Structures are given as C-alpha cells and as structure tokens.
Amino acid sequence: MIRKALAPIAALAAVTSLFFSQGAHAESGWHLLNMRQGVTAISREIYSLHMLIFWVCVVIGIVVFSVMIWSIVTFRKSKGAVPDTTMVHNTKVEIIWTAIPVAILVAMAVPAAKTLVQIEDTRNTELTIKVTGFQWGWQYDYLENGVRFFSRLERKADAARQLGSGVDPNTIPNYLLDVDNPLVVPAGTKVRLLITAADVIHAWWVPDFGMKKDAIPGFVNEMWFNVDEDKTGIYRGQCTELCGRDHAFMPIVVDVRSKEDFQTWLKATAEAQKQAAAPQPAATAHAG
Numbered sequence: 001m002i003r004k005a006l007a008p009i010a011a012l013a014a015v016t017s018l019f020f021s022q023g024a025h026a027e028s029g030w031h032l033l034n035m036r037q038g039v040t041a042i043s044r045e046i047y048s049l050h051m052l053i054f055w056v057c058v059v060i061g062i063v064v065f066s067v068m069i070w071s072i073v074t075f076r077k078s079k080g081a082v083p084d085t086t087m088v089h090n091t092k093v094e095i096i097w098t099a100i101p102v103a104i105l106v107a108m109a110v111p112a113a114k115t116l117v118q119i120e121d122t123r124n125t126e127l128t129i130k131v132t133g134f135q136w137g138w139q140y141d142y143l144e145n146g147v148r149f150f151s152r153l154e155r156k157a158d159a160a161r162q163l164g165s166g167v168d169p170n171t172i173p174n175y176l177l178d179v180d181n182p183l184v185v186p187a188g189t190k191v192r193l194l195i196t197a198a199d200v201i202h203a204w205w206v207p208d209f210g211m212k213k214d215a216i217p218g219f220v221n222e223m224w225f226n227v228d229e230d231k232t233g234i235y236r237g238q239c240t241e242l243c244g245r246d247h248a249f250m251p252i253v254v255d256v257r258s259k260e261d262f263q264t265w266l267k268a269t270a271e272a273q274k275q276a277a278a279p280q281p282a283a284t285a286h287a288g
C-alpha cells in the first residue's frame with residue numbers, strides 16, 4: 001500500500017530531477033525549459049529565489065487542488081450531499097484564510113527584497129562601461145580607458161538573412177547570435193554598465209548574468225555583474241525592447257576573459273584606436 005502511494009512521488013521526483021539538473025549535457029535536456037543558473041553570484045541568487053517561489057507555488061497548488069477535488073468527489077449530489085445554506089459567514093475561517101496568504105507573501109518578500117537590494121548596490125565597481133543602444137547595434141565605451149567601439153550583427157549572418165541573398169543560414173555558425181566586436185570584460189571583477197540609447201528604447205540583456213536593463217534615450221540606467229573567476233567564455237544576449245524593424249538583429253556577445261588577458265586586450269585595443277585616430281601622413285592620406 002505504502003509502496004503504491006510512493007510510486008507517483010518517485011515518478012514526480014524523477015521528472016523534476018530531469019527538469020532541474022544541470023549535468024554534463026548543458027545543451028540538452030528538460031532543464032532547458034527552466035531558468036538558467038547563470039555565471040554570477042546574483043544570477044544564482046535569482047535562480048534559487050525562482051526555485052523557492054516555484055516550490056511554494058507547487059505546495060499551495062497541491063494543497064488547494066487536493067482539498068477541492070476531495071470535496072467535489074466526496075460531497076457530490078449523487079451521494080446524497082445536501083448544500084449547507086446556513087454557513088454564509090464565518091469570521092474565524094475568514095481571518096485564517098487572510099492571515100495565511102499574508103504570512104506566505106511576507107515570507108517570500110523578505111529574501112526577494114534582500115536580492116533586489118544587492119542588485120541595486122553599485123558600490124565598489126572596478127570597471128565602468130557605457131552601453132549605448134542604436135537602431136540596430138550597441139556602442140561600448142570603456143570610460144576609464146578611452147576605448148570605444150561599435151558592436152553589430154556579424155556580416156555574413158546579416159547577408160544571409162536578406163531575402164534572396166542565396167546564402168544558406170544553416171552554413172553560418174551561431175546564426176544571428178554573433179557580432180563583429182563583442183564586449184570584452186574581465187572575470188572576477190565588478191563591472192558596472194551605464195546603459196542609455198541614442199534613438200529609441202532598447203534593453204540590454206544577457207541571461208547568464210541574470211540582469212536586464214532598459215536603454216532609454218536621455219536616461220542613464222545602471223547595472224552591474226561580476227562573472228565567476230572560473231567562468232571565462234562567450235555569453236550571448238539580445239535586445240529585449242521592441243525597437244523597430246531590426247530589433248531581432250542586434251544580438252549581444254560578451255567575451256569574458258581572465259584579468260590578465262583582459263588587460264592585454266585593453267592595452268592593445270587602446271593603442272590600435274589611438275593609432276587609427278592619429279592624423280595620417282600625407283603619403284598615405286590619398287592612398288585608396
């Protein structure tokens with residue numbers, strides 16, 4: 001009897017483990033239906049909040065539906081149930097079913113507020129980058145270092161998406177997800193983004209960082225992230241504010257490097273940009 005009762009619970013556990021395990025096969029499996037855990041402390045914080053609230057909802061759902069189904073089946077008319085028309089008001093019951101949800105909501109609000117405060121805390125940032133949204137691309141300014149570049153959809157993908165281009169999109173790796181110049185940031189560093197836009201409203205979003213912020217012309221929004229030291233690599237995102245015809249074609253790519261690699265890249269890029277901006281000698285000014 002007990003074994004029979006436990007069978008559905010075991011099945012549920014098996015299904016949920018499929019959903020929530022992020023094992024060796026990160027690119028496949030049921031967990032892809034769930035929110036991702038990301039690569040920053042805050043993104044994991046948000047993930048665990050999401051899971052906490054999810055299980056609270058599951059428990060409430062099971063309790064409420066169990067009572068409902070049980071009462072519908074047990075007290076049905078064919079079994080001779082007679083409606084109780086005298087119980088139209090019961091103060092005790094009303095206090096209980098108001099107080100319990102309030103307590104649940106308050107209990108859920110406490111950890112959520114804690115995380116929100118952390119998200120808004122931009123103190124002690126080590127690197128500030130201004131992000132400007134354009135129709136349709138992103139401009140990145142490394143404010144302390146004078147490095148500035150524009151990041152837009154990778155050219156081959158841009159060509160393939162045009163009607164009648166003759167280019168097969170299947171031949172392009174990371175189709176519509178690559179850019180020419182990715183944002184380069186160091187791992188293990190609190191990076192602050194100052195986000196704005198030059199034309200219409202855009203939004204900068206990289207799911208693995210757990211953060212999304214609107215880019216609004218005339219406003220500067222702030223957000224920050226700190227990628228784990230050991231989570232260097234490429235992370236992708238999208239503009240998430242409907243910003244016109246090519247809204248779907250302004251992806252975000254962030255190249256997270258080790259601190260040393262980042263410094264090398266920053267120096268080289270600053271040097272290259274300085275040289276490009278320097279006045280050309282007369283002999284080469286007319287060339288080409």
Ligand SMILES: [Cu+2]
Pocket residue numbers: 133134201202203239240241242243247250
């Ligand atoms: Cu946009």
